[in-house]
Amino acid sequence: MNRLTTSILALALTAMGASAALGQDAEDQPKPARQSWSFSGLFGTYDQAQLQRGFQVYKEVCSNCHRLSIPFRTLADPNGPAYSEAQVKALAASYQIVNDEPNDKGEIFKRAGTPADIFPPPDAYPNSQAAAAAFGKAPPDMWLLAKARKYERGFPWFVFDALPFDQYQEMGADYIYAILNGYTKSGDAQWNAYYPGHRIAMPQPIVDGAVAYTDGTPAKLDNYARDVAAFLSWASEPTLDTRKKIGFRVMIFLFALAILLYLTKKRIWSKLH
Amino acid sequence: MSGTPSYVPKSAIGKWFESRLPIMGLVHSSFVAFPVPRNLNYLWTFGAILAFMLGAQIVTGVILAMHYVPSATEAFASVEHIMRDVNFGWLIRYLHTNGASMFFFAVYVHMFRGIYYGSYKAPREVLWILGVIIYLLMMATAFMGYVLPWGSMSFAGATVITNLFTAIPLVGTGVAHWLWGGYAVGDPTLNRFFSLHYLLPFMIAGVVGLHIWALHVSGQNNPEGVEVKDVERDTVAFTPYATIKDLFGVSVFLIVYAWFVFYIPTYLLDADNSVQANPLVTPAHIVPEWYLLPFYAILRAIPNKLVGVVALGAAIVLLAFLPWLDTSSVKSGKYRPVFRVFFWLFVACCVGLGYLGSQEVSDTATLIARILALGYFGFLLVVLPLLGVFEKTKPLPASIADAVLAKTKPAEAVAPPASH
Numbered sequence: 001m002n003r004l005t006t007s008i009l010a011l012a013l014t015a016m017g018a019s020a021a022l023g024q025d026a027e028d029q030p031k032p033a034r035q036s037w038s039f040s041g042l043f044g045t046y047d048q049a050q051l052q053r054g055f056q057v058y059k060e061v062c063s064n065c066h067r068l069s070i071p072f073r074t075l076a077d078p079n080g081p082a083y084s085e086a087q088v089k090a091l092a093a094s095y096q097i098v099n100d101e102p103n104d105k106g107e108i109f110k111r112a113g114t115p116a117d118i119f120p121p122p123d124a125y126p127n128s129q130a131a132a133a134a135f136g137k138a139p140p141d142m143w144l145l146a147k148a149r150k151y152e153r154g155f156p157w158f159v160f161d162a163l164p165f166d167q168y169q170e171m172g173a174d175y176i177y178a179i180l181n182g183y184t185k186s187g188d189a190q191w192n193a194y195y196p197g198h199r200i201a202m203p204q205p206i207v208d209g210a211v212a213y214t215d216g217t218p219a220k221l222d223n224y225a226r227d228v229a230a231f232l233s234w235a236s237e238p239t240l241d242t243r244k245k246i247g248f249r250v251m252i253f254l255f256a257l258a259i260l261l262y263l264t265k266k267r268i269w270s271k272l273h
Numbered sequence: 274m275s276g277t278p279s280y281v282p283k284s285a286i287g288k289w290f291e292s293r294l295p296i297m298g299l300v301h302s303s304f305v306a307f308p309v310p311r312n313l314n315y316l317w318t319f320g321a322i323l324a325f326m327l328g329a330q331i332v333t334g335v336i337l338a339m340h341y342v343p344s345a346t347e348a349f350a351s352v353e354h355i356m357r358d359v360n361f362g363w364l365i366r367y368l369h370t371n372g373a374s375m376f377f378f379a380v381y382v383h384m385f386r387g388i389y390y391g392s393y394k395a396p397r398e399v400l401w402i403l404g405v406i407i408y409l410l411m412m413a414t415a416f417m418g419y420v421l422p423w424g425s426m427s428f429a430g431a432t433v434i435t436n437l438f439t440a441i442p443l444v445g446t447g448v449a450h451w452l453w454g455g456y457a458v459g460d461p462t463l464n465r466f467f468s469l470h471y472l473l474p475f476m477i478a479g480v481v482g483l484h485i486w487a488l489h490v491s492g493q494n495n496p497e498g499v500e501v502k503d504v505e506r507d508t509v510a511f512t513p514y515a516t517i518k519d520l521f522g523v524s525v526f527l528i529v530y531a532w533f534v535f536y537i538p539t540y541l542l543d544a545d546n547s548v549q550a551n552p553l554v555t556p557a558h559i560v561p562e563w564y565l566l567p568f569y570a571i572l573r574a575i576p577n578k579l580v581g582v583v584a585l586g587a588a589i590v591l592l593a594f595l596p597w598l599d600t601s602s603v604k605s606g607k608y609r610p611v612f613r614v615f616f617w618l619f620v621a622c623c624v625g626l627g628y629l630g631s632q633e634v635s636d637t638a639t640l641i642a643r644i645l646a647l648g649y650f651g652f653l654l655v656v657l658p659l660l661g662v663f664e665k666t667k668p669l670p671a672s673i674a675d676a677v678l679a680k681t682k683p684a685e686a687v688a689p690p691a692s693h
Contacts (some may be wrong), residue, residue, distance in 0.1 A: 042536065061586040070357075095276075143353075147539060147547040148544050150544035161540065162540050163432065164532070167536055169537055169539065169540065173290075237539075239356070243367075243538070244535065244536070247534070247535025251528070251532075254407070258521065258525050258527075258528060261520050261521040261524050264517055265517045265518055265521045268513050268514060271515075273313070
């Protein structure tokens with residue numbers, strides 16, 4: 001055991017030396033700060049009211065440029081925003097969808113959306129080329145955005161991130177929150193403290209008061225950023241609640257199984273000596 | 274070991290069947306009566322863990338293949354369809370992606386255990402080489418599986434790895450075009466990777482069969498590295514002793530596996546793979562999965578592409594020659610004080626290379642990677658051959674039973690009393 005400890009220590013020191021030697025050039029590139037989220041940790045679940053606020057921010061602001069390729073029906077997900085069936089139906093109907101098949105005259109036509117439809121692309125940018133022409137870069141589809149953004153944590157932090165009780169899995173949400181709060185240079189709408197290289201194609205999208213919340217939450221940029229980051233986390237990982245619930249039962253079962261197997265093993269081997 | 278018929282069927286139908294196909298006798302002699310050294314530690318449960326992981330990967334993979342669409346335009350969306358719309362699809366997919374990592378984690382423990390205890394030495398050379406073949410097949414399978422979701426890192430990885438073949442003089446470009454089924458990684462590449470990703474696991478299963486067969490001919494090595502002398506004193510029956518110990522090992526391993534699947538399922542996934550592949554947009558920082566990082570670091574450490582590819586191949590192929598590179602007649606690192614130090618340095622080189630493989634290229638990183646790559650090859654090509662000549666090893670125990678008894682009753686059993 002002693003030898004093992006020494007070896008592990010030696011490995012850790014080697015790695016730490018290497019990471020110190022490599023960890024330069026991060027001077028003026030701050031890393032997003034870790035925020036507290038309702039869906040982090042062993043028993044984390046999404047906060048329904050927060051997801052609804054986040055959706056409101058998406059719908060009123062982000063959706064002008066960003067697509068969200070999820071079906072309307074998922075907004076009724078009881079582990080998600082949990083809108084009522086009627087609300088989802090009304091929401092879907094407020095969109096005009098290009099029908100997949102032409103009508104019997106052979107014409108492509110538009111119709112009102114149904115809950116089974118996927119959110120259509122923004123009116124202004126029906127395809128990513130149109131958006132790229134306007135911004136120099138196409139605004140990404142937001143359905144997986146929270147999973148598609150991470151940042152380097154560096155040694156030894158990335159080790160702790162995997163361990164129980166620390167379990168840092170919300171980097172995507174922190175990144176989105178940080179970017180929305182990162183427009184700190186007045187007079188330059190495309191300067192962002194957290195974007196690599198500080199030059200971001202998206203001009204500051206949202207400021208205090210841009211969205212009127214109906215549940216009394218202050219209409220502040222900080223809340224918008226937090227709520228929309230939570231909503232996008234749900235959009236990219238809608239099964240998180242179920243996963244953690246099942247996971248806890250699986251863990252209890254496996255620990256019990258391992259203990260019983262250990263006792264059986266001890267018993268069987270004790271007959272040997 | 275399977276020659277002696279230890280199994281006697283009791284029922285008439287059992288006798289009738291056994292005289293026509295003695296499969297129950299084979300199972301009995303291999304997994305029930307098979308003698309196992311009594312001093313095996315928990316590192317030896319990783320064989321069973323690996324067998325379990327192969328089964329788990331095949332079962333989850335077969336289910337995923339029922340819902341996955343191997344098409345450049347639909348693959349990415351079909352994976353998200355599995356994650357969102359298929360009942361428990363998220364569970365099956367997370368079991369499979371994290372299962373690949375758990376499989377490699379277990380195989381690395383298994384391999385380093387083999388090196389530390391000299392398990393590749395006579396009479397287990399063929400057993401070891403079969404293991405290296407399994408490892409190669411695993412890498413090919415994992416690489417092709419990683420391409421299937423058609424994320425941007427999948428695409429970049431497929432491009433980087435298949436481009437290695439262009440380093441071959443004269444025919445390189447032709448070989449690469451042949452692998453791609455076109456002039457770049459595209460739809461035909463994805464389809465053949467899917468086909469091979471489904472085929473290779475069954476080839477692995479076949480070689481695993483040979484691996485276990487070879488194991489049952491030579492018997493298991495053990496922490497003392499001395500061969501079984503007296504089956505009565507030195508060994509125990511596979512069932513129940515090894516079976517229950519393996520089951521306990523698997524159950525502990527499952528706890529770690531479940532932790533990844535249920536609580537940190539995307540920890541090992543690259544964020545760029547949640548962006549659909551786009552041949553026009555390459556990720557800023559191309560990295561393979563963690564289990565291939567040391568080899569990636571060796572590849573990048575060498576400025577010449579062809580030499581780099583050769584070094585990458587040699588880093589793996591040399592492992593097959595370990596039985597002859599290691600000239601020491603003593604198997605276990607327990608009795609090799611100098612080997613032990615170099616062994617841990619070798620492990621440190623592998624881990625260090627892995628870390629560097631994940632970092633962006635810089636002068637310092639390349640320099641350190643070169644030193645560590647020298648350490649990697651130095652261990653295999655210089656240290657191991659020389660240690661056999663110069664190392665002063667510790668005295669070996671007379672038998673496995675003696676070593677076990679010395680541990681439990683140190684007062685009486687520290688070898689015979691010194692002569693006067």
